[in-house]
Amino acid sequence: MMENETKTIEIKDLDFYYGDFQALENVTFDIPENKVTALIGPSGCGKSTFLRTINRMNDLIDGTRVDGDVIVEGDDIYKDEIDVVELRKEVGMVFQEPNPFPKSIYDNIAYGPRAHGITDTEKLDEIVENSLKHAALWDEVDDRLDQSAIGISGGQQQRLCIARALAVDPDILLMDEPTSALDPVATAKIEDLIDDLKEEYTIVIVTHSMQQAARISDYTAFFLMGEVIEHGPTQKIFEKPENQKTEDYITGRFG
Amino acid sequence: MHWKTKEKVVENVLFIFALSSIIFLTGIVIVLFREGLPIFGKVGILEFIFGPEWYPTYDPPGYGILPLIMGSFVVSVGAMILSVPFGVASAIFISYILPKNLKKVVKPVVELLAGVPSVVYGLFGMKILGPFIAKVFGLPTGLTGLTAAIMLGIMALPTIISIAEDAITSVPKSFRDASLALGATRWETIRNVIVPTASSGIVTGIILGMGRAIGETMTVLMVAGGAAIIPEMPSLAKPLAPLLDPLRPMTSTIAAEMGETAVGSPHYHSLFGIAIILFVITLFFNIIADVLSQRFKEKVSGE
Numbered sequence: 001m002m003e004n005e006t007k008t009i010e011i012k013d014l015d016f017y018y019g020d021f022q023a024l025e026n027v028t029f030d031i032p033e034n035k036v037t038a039l040i041g042p043s044g045c046g047k048s049t050f051l052r053t054i055n056r057m058n059d060l061i062d063g064t065r066v067d068g069d070v071i072v073e074g075d076d077i078y079k080d081e082i083d084v085v086e087l088r089k090e091v092g093m094v095f096q097e098p099n100p101f102p103k104s105i106y107d108n109i110a111y112g113p114r115a116h117g118i119t120d121t122e123k124l125d126e127i128v129e130n131s132l133k134h135a136a137l138w139d140e141v142d143d144r145l146d147q148s149a150i151g152i153s154g155g156q157q158q159r160l161c162i163a164r165a166l167a168v169d170p171d172i173l174l175m176d177e178p179t180s181a182l183d184p185v186a187t188a189k190i191e192d193l194i195d196d197l198k199e200e201y202t203i204v205i206v207t208h209s210m211q212q213a214a215r216i217s218d219y220t221a222f223f224l225m226g227e228v229i230e231h232g233p234t235q236k237i238f239e240k241p242e243n244q245k246t247e248d249y250i251t252g253r254f255g
Numbered sequence: 256m257h258w259k260t261k262e263k264v265v266e267n268v269l270f271i272f273a274l275s276s277i278i279f280l281t282g283i284v285i286v287l288f289r290e291g292l293p294i295f296g297k298v299g300i301l302e303f304i305f306g307p308e309w310y311p312t313y314d315p316p317g318y319g320i321l322p323l324i325m326g327s328f329v330v331s332v333g334a335m336i337l338s339v340p341f342g343v344a345s346a347i348f349i350s351y352i353l354p355k356n357l358k359k360v361v362k363p364v365v366e367l368l369a370g371v372p373s374v375v376y377g378l379f380g381m382k383i384l385g386p387f388i389a390k391v392f393g394l395p396t397g398l399t400g401l402t403a404a405i406m407l408g409i410m411a412l413p414t415i416i417s418i419a420e421d422a423i424t425s426v427p428k429s430f431r432d433a434s435l436a437l438g439a440t441r442w443e444t445i446r447n448v449i450v451p452t453a454s455s456g457i458v459t460g461i462i463l464g465m466g467r468a469i470g471e472t473m474t475v476l477m478v479a480g481g482a483a484i485i486p487e488m489p490s491l492a493k494p495l496a497p498l499l500d501p502l503r504p505m506t507s508t509i510a511a512e513m514g515e516t517a518v519g520s521p522h523y524h525s526l527f528g529i530a531i532i533l534f535v536i537t538l539f540f541n542i543i544a545d546v547l548s549q550r551f552k553e554k555v556s557g558e
Contacts, residue, residue, distance in 0.1 A: 057436060062355070088438040095436075099429035102452055111447070112437035161433070168437055 008033040008172060008202045009054060014068035016049055018061065022226060023049045027068070029221060029231045036194060036203045038213035038234065041223035042249070047206045050223065051174050054204065055091040056084050073171065089116060092165030096177045098157035100149035100164070105132075105141050108149045108160060112168035127167050135163035136193050155186025162193065166201075173197065175205040179212065191216050210250060214238050222246045287534060291527030294318060303528055309483040309503075311512070311522040318525045320532070322483045326400070326502035327533075329486045330475060331468045333404030333498050334411055339461055341408075342415030346457070347445060349416070350423040362420065369413035377477030380406040385478060392499055396480060401498035403479035407471055411464035418463060422456020422551060423449060455551035459544045466540040469506075470533065476507035483508070505529050 009031040016024035024046045031037045039047040052058045053070055056077060070077050077087055089112075100108050109128040118124060128145065132138040137159040141152065149160055158178060165173060175194075179187040194203060194216050207213050213220055214234060221231040222243075230237060230246040241247045256264075295303055298318045306319015345365070349358055384405060385397030392401075426449050434444040450457070480501020487496040509526050516523040 055436060057432065060432070060435065085438045085440055088436055093436040095429060095432065097429060099427070099433045101430055101433065101448055111434070112439070115434075115437060115439040115443050115447070164433075164437065 007031070008073060009204075010069070010071040012069040012071070014050075014053065014066070014070060016046070016053060016058070016067075016226075017065040019063045024053070025226045027226075027228050029228055031202065031204055032219065033202050034198055034200070035218040036198050036205060036216055037219040037221065038217035039204065039206045039221050039223060040208075040210060040213050040249075043208075045223040046226040047221075047223045048176055051176055051204060051206050054172070054174055055088050055093055057093065059084065089168050090170050091172045091174060092168060092170035094158070094161050094165055094173065094175045094178045097181050098154055098161050100157050100160050102148065102150055104146045105149045105152070105160060106145040108164050109167045112164060116168060131163040131167040132160075134166050134197070135159045136189065136196075137163055153186070155182050155189060158182060158186070158190060159193065162190075162197075166197075170201070172202045172204070175203065177206050177208055180208060187212075210238075222249060224249070284534075287527060287530055290524060291529075291531040294521060294524040294528040297521055297524070303525070304532065307485055309508075311516075311525055316521065318521065318528075320505070320508075320525075320529055322485045323503055323505045323508050323529065324532070325485050326479070326483070327469055327504040327506070329497045330400050330403045330407060330479060330502060330504050331465055333400060334407035334468045335461065335465055337405060337408035338411045338415055338464060342412050342460070342464065343419055343450075343457060345412070345416045346419035346423055346460075347450070350420050351441075351445060351449070362417070365413050365416050367413075369410075369417070373410065373471060373473040374477070376406050376410055377474040380474060380478035392495075394499060396501060398478055398480035398501055399499050400479060400486060400502040401495065403475045403502065403504070404498055406474050406478055407468040410471060410474065411468050414467055415460045415464040418460030419453070419457040422453040422460065425456070426452045453551070455547040459548040459551065462540050462544040462547070466537050466544070469504075469540070470537050472506035472510050475504050476510050479504060479507060481507065481511065505533050509533075 007030040011030070012028050014024055014027040015022065027046075027050060039051060041047050049058065053066060054072065054077075058064050058066075066078055072087065072091060075082060101111060103111070106128055109131050110124045113124060113127050118127070129138065129142075132141065137156060140156060141160075149157065152160065158181075162173075162178075179190050182190065191212065194205065197203060198218075205213075205217065217234045219232065220234040220237040222229045222237065222241075222245075224245060230241060230243045232242075237246065238250060241250060298306070303318055303320060304324065305321050306317065307321050308317030308319045309322050310317035349361055349365075353361060380402050381398070385399075385402050387397065388394065388399060388402050388405075389397030430448050430452060431444055434448045435441070439447070481503045482501040483503040484500065486498070486500060486502060487493075489496050493499075509529055512522070513526055516526065
């Protein structure tokens with residue numbers, strides 16, 4: 001079904017364990033370039049765990065184990081020689097709760113580039129401006145870049161976090177329920193933004209809202225009990241699902 | 256008895272206890288000032304604080320406590336120079352690097368060190384550290400400001416580590432995650448996000464540790480040497496100069512001399528005068544620590 005798409009991320013036979021608990025089982029599917037792929041499923045189905053395997057954020061949790069392959073832009077990211085810092089430069093992440101640093105708006109955006117060795121002020125100014133414009137936040141904050149990022153609204157904070165992720169110039173953007181803490185107006189803004197961003201970025205988004213998945217994604221993967229039950233173009237998943245469980249979930253019979 | 260009456264009784268008993276502790280504290284402060292203020296009237300407050308000669312039993316007597324203030328200052332600053340780097344590094348290590356199950360053991364053990372009686376530290380400083388320092392620096396006596404500073408630094412460590420570790424641990428994990436997800440290394444994350452966010456909490460720990468160092472009596476009485484002289488100024492050639500002489504901080508002066516004074520004599524009042532100065536200094540430190548920890552809470556919660 002994706003013959004004419006470029007695969008950015010390939011997942012093959014992925015198993016994931018928290019200690020003895022197996023959170024992901026035999027997950028296999030591809031995520032195409034410059035498309036939005038939504039991960040849906042009930043709470044505890046493994047969709048967030050899966051998202052965090054793509055930038056190895058699960059490494060931070062003690063006692064986790066990964067089997068299988070996650071291939072990002074041709075590299076198996078669980079090989080020993082992979083530099084996690086480099087990987088995370090290519091694979092940005094936006095979290096469920098907006099989590100700006102208690103620093104100025106400018107320093108939030110400049111944080112990533114500075115960590116990667118950019119010190120030139122003009123260059124940083126340029127990155128900050130571009131990232132904020134990309135995240136559709138520039139017009140709202142351009143006159144107060146030196147103010148604390150804690151003082152802006154939740155929706156603005158989340159767009160700031162997106163801008164901060166964009167500032168390190170990733171190819172892939174992972175979003176873990178980025179609008180679940182936001183009101184409908186702020187949610188709509190983020191959804192519009194995601195639609196614009198897919199021109200340049202491959203986006204993988206975990207969402208609790210099936211309407212959101214239907215509105216913004218090109219592909220959808222349905223997770224249940226750590227397995228991918230069904231994966232395909234969003235329209236097909238929502239209109240003609242092949243698996244009975246997918247249909248039950250989408251029509252709200254459980255979840 | 257009816258339950259409502261019972262409630263009332265409990266309420267009143269608690270109220271009386273709470274009130275009496277406030278009354279006791281207020282009483283102590285009142286006595287402190289009543290007994291101490293006369294010396295300010297007698298020699299003048301500026302002469303008292305900045306007077307360079309502490310000869311309370313000579314004729315004519317000298318009631319200048321500058322040597323004692325300097326003694327406290329030198330010993331406390333020396334203690335901080337030693338304990339701040341160790342304390343903050345230990346706090347970072349315990350909260351970010353030590354595995355959780357080890358942390359459960361290490362943190363209480365560190366806090367337990369705060370409960371070791373100060374006379375025990377004093378004994379160690381007197382009999383082990385002192386002679387060692389005398390040997391290393393070729394001094395006639397090992398009971399010097401440096402010995403006191405090292406012992407006080409060790410004694411301030413549990414306070415600094417415990418409070419700084421709490422501050423570092425209470426930095427939301429989401430900040431750490433955000434930083435790591437941007438491709439920052441663990442060290443960059445600690446240095447650029449965790450420590451700055453926790454800074455006011457860390458400073459609170461340092462100030463409370465410093466407050467402990469200034470107020471500590473038994474240990475300095477035992478190891479500082481007890482000479483009421485203004486410490487030598489440090490120079491490039493002798494950066495440790497102020498610490499290598501015997502010193503007499505404010506606290507040990509009060510403890511050592513109070514037993515030998517006649518109640519109501521100027522010497523007696525001057526010891527209370529020292530206590531007032533000490534009280535004001537530690538009060539000042541505690542207020543700063545309080546303001547900073549408030550600011551820390553606001554910073555983290557974003558209010």
